[in-house]
Amino acid sequence: MWDESMMYDAVREIRTKTTAYLGVGAIEKIDDIFAEFTQEGITAVLCVTGGHSYKLSGAWDKVEAAAAKHGLRLSLYNKVTPNPTTASVDEAAAQGREAGAGAVLCIGGGSPIDCGKSAAILLANPGKTAEELYCYKFTPRTALPIVAINLTHGTGSEVNRFAVATITHLNYKPAIAYDCIYPRYAIDDPALMSGLSPNQTRYVSIDAVNHVVEAATTTCTNPFAVMLAAETVRLVHANLPRIIAHPDDLKARYDLAYAAMMAGTAFDNGMLHLTHALEHPLSALKPTLAHGLGLAMLLPAVIEECYPARPQVMAHILKPIVPGLSGMPDEAPKVARAVEQWLFGLGVTEKLTSVGFTEADVETLCDLVEQTPSLGLLVSLAPVEGNRACIARIYRNSLVPMR
Structure with a gap:
């Protein structure tokens, strides 16, 4: 049996860090999440997403309604492409900084979630760039709170500490893994994925x-x-x-x-x-x-x-x-x-x-x-x-x- 190959005297770390909401209608939880942000004094949220699915899925209507209810300003960055680049991360972070964002909301599959996680690091670490982050020029300890509304059933990024971005001029596509980018909340609503x-x-x-x-x-x-x-x-x-x-x-x-x-x-x-x-x-x-x-x-x-x-x-x-x-x-x-x-x-x-x-x-x-x-x-x-x-x-x- 496979379990006989497990080394009982090797100490392994077992991780479960993110609160995830799974099921049809889970998008409604965005209301509770935004209420919590308001109680924490957050007034603006950077929303990182791709070009279309955030609207076509119906997720954006729920996000806008919840933000209006709780008095949160939304700064929409909707330029993430598949296989996001460090240039896109820098651009998203700059927009979030200008908006005074206190949290990051990612809407989409792995690319928007990874871009949003990376931007959350840069927003909490002024003066740093995405290329420095992905070339391991610094080790982040903090990031803004992250929420991931997942629109695909594959990435897994909504519940873990990983992110990926491409450094275009080097043809490098590194991965990072830091505890500070575990999403606080993840939403996996199958009804939002039916348009795949x-x-x-x-x-x-x-x-x-x-x-x-x-x-x-x-x-x-x-x-x-x-x-x-x-x-x-x-x-x-x-x-x-x-x-x-x-x-x-x-x-x-x-x-x-x-x-x-x-x-x-x-x-x-x-x-x-x-x-x-x-x-x-x-x-x-x-x-x-x-x-x-x-x-x-x-x-x-x-x-x-x-x-x-x-x-x-x-x-x-x-x-x-x-x-x-x-x-x-x-x-x-x-x-x-x-x-x-x-x-x-x-x-x-x-x-x-x-x-x-x-x-x-x-x-x-x-x-x-x-x-x-x-x-x-x-x-x-x-x-x-x-x-x-x-x-x-x-x-x-x-x-x-x-x-």
């Missing part, structure tokens, strides 16, 4: 699966992360086909939102390793590449590398996708191919060559994994030695479908 396109629905849910495959198999994982991983995979496997067929199925959206929340908590506890470390250079070089698609293209090759080091854990968490596993190291190729076929069955058939990467890009991608701040830490947490040969092999084995 079919591809967005696929990609964000695949992101959640990647979170837990990695979190359950790092060198610092804990049994809580493994438990969350198994349930996440079960729920995504059961509900993602349902929601692709019936986008308005709110029960299926609820289950996927819950799975993504668990996945965010899982990697807050177990961290991440190779799939995310190797995806970040992909979307740094091609900013229009959906993060979840990048992960999907890499996942089978990462599983093939890592399964022999954690066969019992992987067999346990992947059994809904690959039933009948015995947890033996030599199952790795079979499991990797089965996961790839599962992804193809969901309609995600792309590999790296499909989005413009070739064999000639592998060395550049390896360089970026080695050079980008924070990615070396993720690689070091993999259950196998993440040397350059291993990283290059994963990229090469992800160029085309497995044979």
Whole structure:
């Protein structure tokens, strides 16, 4: 059994920090949250979001009504793009500073939430820039209070201490992780997610699966992360086909939102390793590449590398996708191919060559994994030695479908 591989004499930290509201109608909790802000003397809130979904989802109407009721001024920054940049973080923080914001409200998926978290740090640390933050030139201890209204079921950022931004001129996409950017409150309302396109629905849910495959198999994982991983995979496997067929199925959206929340908590506890470390250079070089698609293209090759080091854990968490596993190291190729076929069955058939990467890009991608701040830490947490040969092999084995 997988739990026999857990080291009982290794002390692990188990984290659950954010108060999250889950369920249809959870957006109504924004009224209580704004009432609390008013009691604390906050008079203005910076709202960080993308261009359309904050309105189309219906979230903004609720936010505006609650703000008006409690006398809060809203400063709207709605320029966040997928794979947000440090320039966008600086711009959002400058707007918040001018507005006298005392808190940050993020509305959207991972990109607006990560941008808002980062801006919250800069607002509490005057004189600092986002590039300094993401190049680890300073270590923040404080940030403004953060609330995340999550509009996708994949990021997990609404319940953890992570954020990501791209430093465009360096082609770096680092991650940060600080206790000060745990959202105080998160809202996961499935009714706000029903407008996700079919591809967005696929990609964000695949992101959640990647979170837990990695979190359950790092060198610092804990049994809580493994438990969350198994349930996440079960729920995504059961509900993602349902929601692709019936986008308005709110029960299926609820289950996927819950799975993504668990996945965010899982990697807050177990961290991440190779799939995310190797995806970040992909979307740094091609900013229009959906993060979840990048992960999907890499996942089978990462599983093939890592399964022999954690066969019992992987067999346990992947059994809904690959039933009948015995947890033996030599199952790795079979499991990797089965996961790839599962992804193809969901309609995600792309590999790296499909989005413009070739064999000639592998060395550049390896360089970026080695050079980008924070990615070396993720690689070091993999259950196998993440040397350059291993990283290059994963990229090469992800160029085309497995044979």
